Amino acid sequence: MELNLNGKVALITGGSKGIGLATALLLTKEGAKVAICGRDVHKLKDAAALIKEETGQDIFYSSKDVTLKQDCENFVKEAAAHFGGVDILINNAGQSAAQPFDSINEEMWRKDLDLKLFAAINCSNAVLPYMKNKHSGVIVNVTATIAKTAPASSLPTSVSRMAGMTLTNAMSKDLGKYNIRVNTVCIGLIKSEQIERKWKKDFSHLTWEEFSQMPAHKIPLGRIGNAEEAANTIGFLVSDAASYITGTSINIDGGKGEAL
Structure with a gap:
């Protein structure tokens, strides 16, 4: 199956390792112009070098903290200026945070929501002018299967990820009129x-x-599972092969999840 990503500009948060890096590599191989961000500039440089070695292509990278609204806006602005626009956004930044409810303080709640929810909101808002101008675009929010059936000691991640799923569904309804598709992938053990x-x-x-x-x-x-398996699903969702898919979630968990 051809993904038809030649010339598409794809932005990936948390793109220096794991699923973000695997997705950046896949999209570059499929002809996309890729920009990644993360906090660690050394890991970003290593990621860019790996992609260059594997594909012969240069990517754009920028050290940013996506918990900060200004950093989200600057990443999008810099990448769009470098490549001439934005077609795809993959909100992938995140980390595991799973503890019992009574062990979490307010600062921990805010930190997790800033990273997993508000980063997606701020980056999505920043790309909208570019996508609306083209009357097309794709946003993929990376969430987790525990958002659907939260086990004990899964906070604050399960709450942040559920918020991300609801955000995805609502955004898809509001942005469909601009031909902007919004979906989420729910990650299990990868x-x-x-x-x-x-x-x-x-x-x-x-x-x-x-x-x-x-x-x-x-x-x-x-x-x-492997990061490449998650990347393959994300690659499908941002491609023309998924042109009639929006507002949905796909589990990438080897069947472990208890909810569809």
Whole structure:
């Protein structure tokens, strides 16, 4: 299947590692002009070098803190000026934060909402003028399956991610008249730095494959997923192949989630 991304300008927050980096690499391979942001400039440089090595193409990168509205606006402005517009936004910035309700203070709540909800709101607002001008665009919000069925000790992430799902659905209704599609992918257990740290700390006697396939994970497909698998779904959603899909969520979790 051809994704038809030649010349499309794609912005990805949290693009220096994990799902963000895998998506940046995929979209570059498919002909898109990619811009990524993150807090760590060294990781951004490494990501750009990897993509250059794999594809022969340069990407745009900028060190930004997306919990700050001004940084969101500046990232979009800089990337749009560099490439001449914006066609795709992937709100991917985030990190795991899962604790019991009675152990979370107000600062922790605000920090999580700033990173996972308000960053998506501010970046989306910043790209709207460019997308409205073209009368087309695609926004993908990366959320999590625990937003749908929150287990114990899953706060504040489950709340922030549920807010992101509701944001997605409402945005799709408001922005459809501009031919702007908005969807979300709900991530389950996907290989990440955090999961790798747990593996090396608590299960170092196992190979990655053995750890990934542990029955304790309760994944119907029998293993932890890879960032590239998440990137493939995101790539489909931002492509013309998904031109009639908006306002929906797709689980990327190997079947573990209890809700559609």
